[in-house]
Amino acid sequence: MVSQELLDILACPSCKGELQYDRQHDTLTCLNRHCPFCGMPVDDSGVCQDSxxxxxxxxxxxLRYRVEDDIPIMLIYEAEKLPLSP
Ligand SMILES: [Zn+2]
Ligand SMILES: [Zn+2]
Known part of the structure; x- marks a missing residue:
């Protein structure tokens, strides 16, 4: 379980977006649009912002981040990529 204080300050390391905490599965999810190849943010035209x-x-x-021993693993390359419906 991740503490509320930690949840309040955490943001997606890729896009700095808001994270949704799933208490049941102990995961943190950012549902903003990220590049399917590298997980970095994309602009309005779908172009990855990673140079x-x-x-x-x-x-x-x-991006879905897992939690280990109450510590969220906020690493883009460790995050699970969730396909977003268009
Ligand atoms: Zn994000
Ligand atoms: Zn990319």
Whole structure:
């Protein structure tokens, strides 16, 4: 279980977006649009904002971070990519 104080200050490390805490599964999810290749944010045209990636996408993913020993693992490359409906 992640403390409310920690939840209040946590944000998605990719897009700085708001996270939704699933108490049942102990996961934190950001449902903003991220690049399906690297997990970084995309602009309104679907272009990845990571300079090394830079791919253009038409489908995007949310990011789900797991929690280990009450510590959220806020790493983009460790996050599970969730397909977002368009
Ligand atoms: Zn995000
Ligand atoms: Zn990318």
């Amino acid at each position: 090394e990636c830079g791919k253009t996408s038409t489908t995007f993913v949310g």
